[in-house]
Amino acid sequence: MPATDLDLLVEAAKQAGDIACRYTGATARRWDKPDGTGPVTEADLAVNAMLEDKLQQARPDYGWLSEETEDTPDRLGRNRVFIIDPIDGTRSFAEGASTWAHSLAIAEAGEVIAAVIYLPQRQLLYSAAKGHGATCNGQPIQVSPVDDxxxxxxxxxxxxxxxxxxxxxxxxxxxxxxxxxxxxxxxxxxxxxxxxxxxxxxxxxxxxxxxxxxxxxxxxxxxxxxxxxxxxxxxxxxxxxxxxxxxxxxxxxxxxxxxxxxxxxxx
Structure with a gap:
């Protein structure tokens, strides 16, 4: 994996947070998607537009899969693909809560190799690269030891x-x-x-x-x-x-x- 892939995701996630936080969730324009698949807000679309432009310019040979972009079969022929949720927890965002996140990943041959989850209103940035451990705000993290x-x-x-x-x-x-x-x-x-x-x-x-x-x-x-x-x-x-x-x-x-x-x- 190129050493800069995770850095790219971290930088993009922080920019996504800057954009999303310009909107007041409860007053952001909101629509319901067809077929009852959930709401979308103007913040989702603004974040998605920035991410699609930034990430695809940086890695034009990577495929693209995002909740807010119409899917095409082009990504299936790419070895690496971005898998993006511009705002995960849109309902919470629209209600003015802080438990929503930007979720950014790169998969290679079906396996995720770089990932970031960022909650800007909680100042939590989780990241991982395959084989290099996981961190939150730069500090190593580990699952709970509770086994019962x-x-x-x-x-x-x-x-x-x-x-x-x-x-x-x-x-x-x-x-x-x-x-x-x-x-x-x-x-x-x-x-x-x-x-x-x-x-x-x-x-x-x-x-x-x-x-x-x-x-x-x-x-x-x-x-x-x-x-x-x-x-x-x-x-x-x-x-x-x-x-x-x-x-x-x-x-x-x-x-x-x-x-x-x-x-x-x-x-």
Whole structure:
């Protein structure tokens, strides 16, 4: 990996934060996307325009996948691809909260090799390069040592706990917590604040890619809900849910999950 790829993502993320913070979330113009896929604001579009211009000028041979750019098959023929969520947690942004993030990643041959998650209003910048560990604000981070699921704080939405998602119809005992941004959830598992996270609905790659590498480089394990390795830059850029945590907690959750049912069963 070129040594400057991570530096490029860090610089771009900071510029994204400068742009997004010029908007007052609750008063930013907002639209609902077609097919109930969620809201978008003028801040999302402004950040996306800057990132697309800056990153593609810097790496014209890399493909491009972003939540706010119409997808094309061109990226499938590229060895490396940017995977971008200009603002992950748009609903929180629009409500004036601070738990939204910029999520920037570069994948090579389906595997993330550089990643940044930046929460400008919380002054938290997580980053990782494959094989070089993960940091928050320049300091090394590591997943939680808690290995007892019943004592662990796990980030999960309430629908994930419905009986049909679990062996014998009973979810395991753990302390359920929640944060609105998937990127933020993965970052907080990576830095050890929470033991694990799960989302059982199909998940967009741009919500997961950056956090996947940061968590792995912090000593964690991340797979889809079936326990299969995540691969990025798919023709249909959605993953079969996500389970992430330290090795012990990840194993405990995967073992307790029932086989996936048809259709979405949790958030």
């Amino acid at each position: 699921l019943s004592a662990a704080e796990v980030l999960a939405a309430k629908p994930s706990l419905v009986a049909q998602n679990w062996q014998n119809g009973t979810p395991p005992a753990f302390i359920r917590m929640h944060r609105p941004s998937l990127a933020y959830r993965l970052a907080r598992v990576a830095d050890g604040r929470f033991g694990a996270m799960l989302t059982l609905r199909p998940s967009w790659e741009w919500d997961i890619a950056a956090g996947a590498l940061i968590l792995q480089e912090a000593g964690g394990v991340i797979t889809d809900r079936a326990g299969d390795r995540l691969r990025f830059n798919n023709a249909q850029p959605r993953l079969n849910g996500v389970v992430a945590g330290n090795p012990a907690l990840h194993h405990a959750i995967i073992t307790a999950l029932a086989p996936a049912q048809t259709g979405p069963t949790g958030h």
